[in-house]
Amino acid sequence: MAKKKKSDKREAKAAPPTVRDLLRVGPEFDLTAVDPRRVVAGPTDKVLARAEAAALEGEVTDLQERLFAESKQGGKRRLLIVLQGMDTSGKGGAVKAIDRVCEPIGLRMTSFGAPTKEEKRRHFLWRIDRAMPPAGAIGIFDRSHYEDVLIVRVRNLVPEDVWSGRYDEINAWEQKWSEQGVVFLKCMLHISKEEQQQRLLDRLADPSKHWKYNPGDVDERQLWDQYQAAYQAALTRCSTAYAPWYVIPADRKWHRDWLLTQLVAETLREMNPQYPTMDFDVAAEKARLAAEKARLAAG
Template structure:
């Protein structure tokens, strides 16, 4: 067991049976340490993550088609960007395929909703990161009825099928839904309005969205209930404490990479011969 964890993070955060409406967003499931412990651990475990990611990258460069894809979902201010900055920021940028999915562009709208997702899938050996994802098409789209129910309703099954296909192609999905409380969100939005270096993160519509909180909770619940599968489970991440959220995602990624059981790629050449050639060159 990793220091300061009472159960593996994959156990602590599993979605099975979780009721979003009752989630304690300031809890720190499985973690027995405090903020200081978490911050110290984050540095140490970030290095472990970076070492594993380098092996993934090395294998990708040697023809291995496998990759890992972190899917981040959560309301505004849930801390998705902070995860990218502070967790993904610990690994080599060469090995990261990052994509953020906002309101669809005109071109994206002309295609199936999975089109832009397929275009952004990580290449072999890469650590992919989706800041929002295909799940927007059963979250914001459902809440605001951007398409009629008969259109979004079949998407749950379609997404499950899509993800089975990704798994067959060698993509390990790490799906993380981040949750803050309505109060914590208010605090974070207020900060964006009080600090000149945060204005750019604020959009007046963020406040409008707060009126839809119960509808979003319902949509998130349906997402967890219907798309958390054995091959691609959801992890439910209480995210009021940023230090916990960052450490927990680091551990989830380490777990996913360890399960790939990676070794350094073998030499595809005669080492002694190449050393002799090199000395003469």
């Protein structure tokens, strides 16, 4: 065992850490120690970061097509990208960054707002189950089941003995889905309180953005620390081997997008989906179509 550890360490030294290694939430994780303005890896300027992210499109769409192809032969795997973050943290921009390197026909987008009347009557995971991406697809959740241990906890929308049991429920639920082929990529877009303030001021300065502004957002800011504590709990209690959390410093939009694009590419590479082997005779099929072509031409 000691020997194995040593060799693991040597390997870790040899290969540079992946973005997933850099951002993964481990047992010692402390959200207050993460600087939302920090550039963690990769290009330190906007133009280069945008170019590097865009350059991944060919590889990512190829992996995405393989994933879909795999599902046509009975494969059950799919990718689910969960996006969480404080208001103004840039979930719309993050979705755009993912879309830029993917084929849109394979994306399954879901936004979770306040639950409807029917959703309130059901278990909190009922509406999440219904939104799970089919095999071969890439799902994106704009907010998620984590709201049920975030706003619900901070605002006391259910009693503590209810929400406090949800961390284990979520883990069991994610494990069940991961056994059914779902690969989780859970990302928290982490902005600073100052950055949020600036973004709210920007919304007020642009009349076409006023509809996005809600005076309640400023009241909600009074609860900033409670929200950070709720995130800390969700991130550490629900970052598992089968569904790890990643925290993305998100004050700089171009860096947020670069990190997210790398996370998507790394995850798909590790999934390593393969084109299924087809059991038809290519030459015979070509001949069939060609013969038909001759018949068509002959009228």
